[in-house]
Amino acid sequence: MVYKMLTAFYKNKDDLAKSEPGFMPMARDFVGMQVQGINANPEIPVHPGLVKFLKEHKAWNDSGRSQAASKRINPLEIPVVTTRKRAGH
Numbered sequence: 895m896v897y898k899m900l901t902a903f904y905k906n907k908d909d910l911a912k913s914e915p916g917f918m919p920m921a922r923d924f925v926g927m928q929v930q931g932i933n934a935n936p937e938i939p940v941h942p943g944l945v946k947f948l949k950e951h952k953a954w955n956d957s958g959r960s961q962a963a964s965k966r967i968n969p970l971e972i973p974v975v976t977t978r979k980r981a982g983h
Contacts, residue, residue, distance in 0.1 A: 896943030900928070904947075925951045 903910070904924050911921035920927055928948060932940055948954035 896941045897946050898943075900944060900947040925953050929953050 903920070907917065907921040907924050910917040925948065928944060932944075945954055
């Protein structure tokens with residue numbers, strides 16, 4: 895299910911961006927956005943469907959982490975949402 899969802903978003907990313915400008919960062923670098931999320935949250939396991947998708951786009955290595963080299967995006971271009979609470983808050 896996750897793999898199919900990612901593939902559908904990737905295939906239609908440009909149309910999504912045309913219909914809703916909020917999808918523009920995703921359309922510019924969909925694979926890089928996935929890699930960014932993984933790298934920002936190394937303690938969270940990566941779904942097998944996402945691993946399969948990233949392997950197809952040569953953005954995953956067999957050591958179990960994403961390859962950020964040519965797939966990175968500028969983190970200032972996307973909003974960051976976190977649910978972690980900071981100490982004392």
